[in-house]
Amino acid sequence: xxxxxxxxxxxxxxxxxxxxxxxxxxxxxxxxxxxxxxxxxxxxxxxxxxxxxxxxxxxxxxxxxxxxxxxxxxxxxxxxxxxxxxxxxxxxxxxxxxxxxxxxxxxxxxxxxxxxxxxxxxxxxxxxxxxxxxxxxxxxxxxxxxxxxxxxxxxxxxxxxxxxxxxxxxxxxxxxxxxxxxxxxxxxxxxxxxxxxxxxxxxxxxxxxxxxxxxxxxxxxxxxxxxxxxxxxxxxxxxxxxxxxxxxxxxxxxxxxxxxxxxxxxxxxxxxxxxxxxxxxxxxxxxxxxxxxxxxxxxxxxxxxxxxxxxxxxxxxxxxxxxxxxxxxxxxxxxxxxxxxxxxx
Amino acid sequence: xxxxxxxxxxxxxxxxxxxxxxxxxxxxxxxxxxxxxxxxxxxxxxxxxxxxxxxxxxxxxxxxxxxxxxxxxxxxxxxxxxxxxxxxxxxxxxxxxxxxxxxxxxxxxxxxxxxxxxxxxxxxxxxxxxxxxxxxxxxxxxxxxxxxxxxxxxxxxxxxxxxxxxxxxxxxxxxxxxxxxxxxxxxxxxxxxxxxxxxxxxxxxxxxxxxxxxxxxxxxxxxxxxxxxxxxxxxxxxxxxxxxxxxxxxxxxxxxxxxxxxxxxxxxxxxxxxxxxxxxxxxxxxxxxxxxxxxxxxxxxxxxxxxxxx
Numbered sequence: 001x002x003x004x005x006x007x008x009x010x011x012x013x014x015x016x017x018x019x020x021x022x023x024x025x026x027x028x029x030x031x032x033x034x035x036x037x038x039x040x041x042x043x044x045x046x047x048x049x050x051x052x053x054x055x056x057x058x059x060x061x062x063x064x065x066x067x068x069x070x071x072x073x074x075x076x077x078x079x080x081x082x083x084x085x086x087x088x089x090x091x092x093x094x095x096x097x098x099x100x101x102x103x104x105x106x107x108x109x110x111x112x113x114x115x116x117x118x119x120x121x122x123x124x125x126x127x128x129x130x131x132x133x134x135x136x137x138x139x140x141x142x143x144x145x146x147x148x149x150x151x152x153x154x155x156x157x158x159x160x161x162x163x164x165x166x167x168x169x170x171x172x173x174x175x176x177x178x179x180x181x182x183x184x185x186x187x188x189x190x191x192x193x194x195x196x197x198x199x200x201x202x203x204x205x206x207x208x209x210x211x212x213x214x215x216x217x218x219x220x221x222x223x224x225x226x227x228x229x230x231x232x233x234x235x236x237x238x239x240x241x242x243x244x245x246x247x248x249x250x251x252x253x254x255x256x257x258x259x260x261x262x263x264x265x266x267x268x269x270x271x272x273x274x275x276x277x278x279x280x281x282x283x284x285x286x287x288x289x290x291x292x293x294x295x296x297x298x299x300x301x302x303x304x305x306x307x308x309x310x311x312x313x314x315x316x317x318x319x320x321x322x323x324x325x326x327x328x329x330x331x332x333x334x335x336x337x338x339x340x341x342x343x344x345x
Numbered sequence: 346x347x348x349x350x351x352x353x354x355x356x357x358x359x360x361x362x363x364x365x366x367x368x369x370x371x372x373x374x375x376x377x378x379x380x381x382x383x384x385x386x387x388x389x390x391x392x393x394x395x396x397x398x399x400x401x402x403x404x405x406x407x408x409x410x411x412x413x414x415x416x417x418x419x420x421x422x423x424x425x426x427x428x429x430x431x432x433x434x435x436x437x438x439x440x441x442x443x444x445x446x447x448x449x450x451x452x453x454x455x456x457x458x459x460x461x462x463x464x465x466x467x468x469x470x471x472x473x474x475x476x477x478x479x480x481x482x483x484x485x486x487x488x489x490x491x492x493x494x495x496x497x498x499x500x501x502x503x504x505x506x507x508x509x510x511x512x513x514x515x516x517x518x519x520x521x522x523x524x525x526x527x528x529x530x531x532x533x534x535x536x537x538x539x540x541x542x543x544x545x546x547x548x549x550x551x552x553x554x555x556x557x558x559x560x561x562x563x564x565x566x567x568x569x570x571x572x573x574x575x576x577x578x579x580x581x582x583x584x585x586x587x588x589x590x591x592x593x594x595x596x597x598x599x600x601x602x603x604x605x606x607x608x609x610x611x612x613x614x615x616x617x618x619x620x621x622x623x624x625x626x627x628x629x630x631x632x633x634x635x636x637x638x639x640x641x642x643x644x645x646x647x648x649x650x651x652x653x654x655x
Contacts, residue, residue: 342615
């Protein structure tokens, strides 16, 4: 009688244990076949920062990593509480796996990340707080291509003065401008440089006056971060574009550009999400800046297009060699995020 | 810093002053006419933005800079009709009407812009080039500053005496000033107050939008959201600082533009002053000027007050 009872109890305990085990295991790997991304934009797709990311999404859709059918929806430029509201709507709809907020949005993510632990949140660039958990912090540095463009400008400048017109002196703006100057100085040590910040993300008219002022002080190569090539075109000097291949904006003026390439960032995030979904790997967002160097495809130098003949062949070869050294790791571009200053006399 | 006084830099600063002045001057002369007619139009920013946007569509669609100017001015006319309808006909509070219009312009231009470019590469254009006046442009220093500008810059400068003449030397100008001071006087003479207000606001908004068009065609190569970047507010400040008189407004705008040009060059030359302070300079100056002028106001007596027949 007793033994019967014991065996019954044992069977019951075993069944209970099994049930508990089953519950604690991740739901039997239902491999997802689709991935929906909600994108909060900060500037609009016509802008290099946002536009290059959407292009990377298009390439990812084409490549279909893990056989995923990737779809996305992006917003108009949104900031602050409006962006927070949009994120909440996306999250509550239950339709999105990743909410990719393509600028400084960690304050908004902070209010949502605990409530929606299954959603992977992404914030991008400077000004964010590394919250970890299900918030990943994508960082973009294009200082390596800027260094390459700097060597090109240093080789080709006639006046010995190069300029840069920036928006705000942020960490991921300073790195680029400093690297541009460092590149130019590496081939022309007596080079002077001039820098100006318009303190606005979008004010082409102000950018025009700052660019003209730099030209008036002798700059004949300008790294244009403030969205206006008109003054370079008018003064018949070369400008460099920023963040995307901007040659089409002014084909006779934009000699080359730094390019932000988001494919490695996107793949990283997709892999994290996929591992979470299929293997139950906990989200473990980075708390420190994480960026992919040029050698890993995180950035690139844009082609010369029709202006190739404007660059002497030996200069082209030298610049290519510098790019090659960065790619193979034999040249490390110094990362300097201090606020750049004018040295032009 | 010493190179600030080199000739080439001085020329650059002064030439820059004239360029920065141009859109502000067009818009301010337009707003002056509007306000002298008693309409406190706060929609300058939105009207400039609409003008700039229409000019962008005009130049990228037609390839003609002058057609683009026309498109900008027409956008201003439309904005003027809306403002006049709201203020002179519907008698909506002028401030609220203007502020509402600014928000509308900001949203509409962005929406239209996105619809216009869709998914393709944003079209760009080559704007106005300098138009040196033969003979005069060769004068050392002065020629480079004054006579090697864009055509519309000369026009903006000529606008000031023209508007002065209109306001103080024509019958229409007298009636227009009367609208702002004592509209009843016109009414009892059997002259239509709303008709004259419509005319003033539409003309003023067209001028304001012309300023926006120049901002696009004289400085930029593309459109961006909220392109006018607060210049409409500078225009309103200039009007108050200039005490609602063409000459005073001109002085206020020259001062503002000069400070901005100076700040630009000081930053580029690496002046040992925080550049944020330099950027704030014109705005700080505006506030100081406003503090001084409020004691001697030439503000039209009935500015912002809806006219009702008793």
